[in-house]
Amino acid sequence: MGRWRAIVIAILSYVAGGIVAALAVMAHEKVQRAAVKPRHEIEEEFEVGSGIARELRGVWPEAEIHAWDGRYWGCSMADWEAIIADVLRDVPVYKAERFDCDNFAILFSALVAQRYQLNTCAIAIGTSPGGYHAWNLIRAEDGWHILEPQNGRVDPAGYWCDFILCA
Numbered sequence: 001m002g003r004w005r006a007i008v009i010a011i012l013s014y015v016a017g018g019i020v021a022a023l024a025v026m027a028h029e030k031v032q033r034a035a036v037k038p039r040h041e042i043e044e045e046f047e048v049g050s051g052i053a054r055e056l057r058g059v060w061p062e063a064e065i066h067a068w069d070g071r072y073w074g075c076s077m078a079d080w081e082a083i084i085a086d087v088l089r090d091v092p093v094y095k096a097e098r099f100d101c102d103n104f105a106i107l108f109s110a111l112v113a114q115r116y117q118l119n120t121c122a123i124a125i126g127t128s129p130g131g132y133h134a135w136n137l138i139r140a141e142d143g144w145h146i147l148e149p150q151n152g153r154v155d156p157a158g159y160w161c162d163f164i165l166c167a
């Protein structure tokens with residue numbers, strides 16, 4: 001009888017230990033996930049619809065387009081301007097190859113998704129007046145706009161997309 005009791009206690013303490021460990025992991029995750037704080041409250045958000053690849057192809061017919069989501073959300077240009085100003089504050093300085101145009105575009109898109117859950121800050125690469133380049137595209141109420149993530153400028157002249165990833 002004493003041996004069975006010891007076995008039952010061993011099993012119970014093993015299970016309890018697992019539960020405590022799982023709770024500790026969940027508490028840790030909660031702390032990490034609470035850190036996202038947008039500085040702007042979106043006023044005019046809208047669902048774009050499912051025709052996003054068609055829209056992009058309409059503007060850049062030869063581009064290779066990847067649209068990974070089934071549904072997309074954009075916002076007004078006034079909201080985008082505030083979002084761009086917010087995200088720009090946390091983008092580091094340029095460093096050749098290690099943090100250059102492609103890294104700006106990837107980070108900008110990720111920060112917009114992290115803070116605002118908008119999936120219409122696409123990553124694009126193509127030709128620009130300064131050579132082959134990477135940037136972002138954003139979807140406002142009147143359609144798609146080019147965004148230069150290194151300085152926040154919207155619709156700079158002479159950019160043409162070869163590749164677009166919208167996720």
Ligand SMILES: [Ca+2]
Pocket residue numbers: 097098099100101102103
């Ligand atoms: Ca790079």
